Amino acid sequence: MNNISAASREFREMDELSAQDSPIHRLHPLVKLLVTLAYIVCVVSFPKYQLSGLAVMVLYPVLVFQLSGIPVRTCFHKLRIVLPLVCAVGLLNPFFDRAPLLYVGGLAVSGGVVSMVTLMLKGVFSLMASFLLIATTSIDALCAALRKLHVPALLVTLLLLTYRYISVMIGEVAVMTDAYRLRAPGQKGIHISVWGSFLGQLLLRSMDRAEELYQSMQLRGFRGEFYYADQPPCTAGAVAYGVVCAALFVLARLYDLPQLLGNLFV
Amino acid sequence: MIEFQNVSFSYESGTPVLQNLCFSIGAGEAVGLIGANGAGKSTIMKILLGLLPCEGGVTVGGLAVKKQNLGEVRKKLGFVLQNSDNQMFMPTVYEDMMFAPRNYGLSKEEAEARVDRVLSELGLTELKHRYNHKISGGEKRMAAIATILAMEPEAILMDEPSTALDPVNRRTVIRAINGLTMTKLIASHDLDMILDTCDRVILLSHGQVAADGPAGEILRDKALLEANRMELPFCLAGPSPRQ
Ligand SMILES: Nc1ncnc2c1ncn2[C@@H]1O[C@H](COP(=O)(O)OP(=O)(O)OP(=O)(O)O)[C@@H](O)[C@H]1O
């Protein structure tokens, strides 16, 4: 199997994760979507020096990992390409903001370092929360939830088709690179002279396939509504989960909990 | 049930694919559509489903195939695509089979009962919860046929239903097709299968009907078949040249 088939397989594994069963998987998708949004908004809105307050927010992904049975390793493995990018965002902060902010032992830590770490954590936490949402909810259920929020059908269908299109495209790349390699033994990668036609072909082929897929959906009654996506009942428990989570996020955002706790004991 | 009146069609390239095509298929008929590669079999099916615009009149169950009727027309027709990879878009076979019934307003329980019935008729119960990207080509073909049967359409269109199937599954599909009472239009190069499933055959050549008649007659007409790049079905052809 070449790298690209592996990538395609990896992408589809998300469907397998979301098909597992756990208390989190069983939650109403709309609740999960709203909780995730609330979480991301709270995380992103932390001031740049409030590292201790932000650190508490790690509890939510930790809890969801535990409850859903999604391995933390899988998350970081699948995010391995984006994570460094997200982390790179704040890398320059230490160079601009050199004023010492706090002292650890005898060591001065500058504001730039703190804000860099804060920024990285914000990125990592938001990614983890989004990953957990997708890993515990099928794309169709998610789209159904978006429709419930009255996001226009056109946009939601676009999201769904993009998701499907990605796997079609990766699949086509895999088939084409295999076909290329079998007839170009001993070559490493794809020779630059054929990149143009390769890309053109890829686009045409994947567009044709995506169109046929969409037609196949239409022929079976798809009109931009997600009647077919399973909607578990929105139980009182799910609503309570949503409300409690959101309240805790706001609480953690407004009060620097570690500091409060510290003050209690010191 | 299905009517083509003076239908002409060409892709953008301009060479006509269908020219003044006329035929009609009554309700409950089983019709085989045969013809060389590129004769226009798949094109005919796409026109019926309103996926390609054409000149002339096409009606399905009395409804003209036009934009305002498309929803109704498509509900009547189940289409098994030539390429099952493009037919199955949900993660699992089960979800794919639930898709159409749920879209057409069946409750989850009703849809599920239907799915189970179709799967057991086709002997595919063990495929139910398998992932579409982890089943073999032939299994996917069987699953694609199952998704369409779960729609319970008034007419079923099949584009090469027997490709990629092992002999046992091919037999299963033939048996399943023969068990269906709805109108059937089957495009295939597998003339043995056409002989086993269809009462009538339409032979296409250069975008026109070259022959239209009882399957037993047309499929025995060696000269006619050979003039259209086909051969007699194996079961009628006698011993192979190497025996
Ligand atoms: N998207 C397209 N654009 C342009 N021409 C096309 C397109 N699809 C098919 N054709 C042409 O239209 C003609 C009829 O194609 P069609 O797919 O209907 O044939 P078919 O009878 O189904 O053949 P096969 O037995 O190989 O499946 C062929 O000559 C083909 O080259």
Ligand SMILES: [Mg+2]
């Ligand atoms: Mg064809």
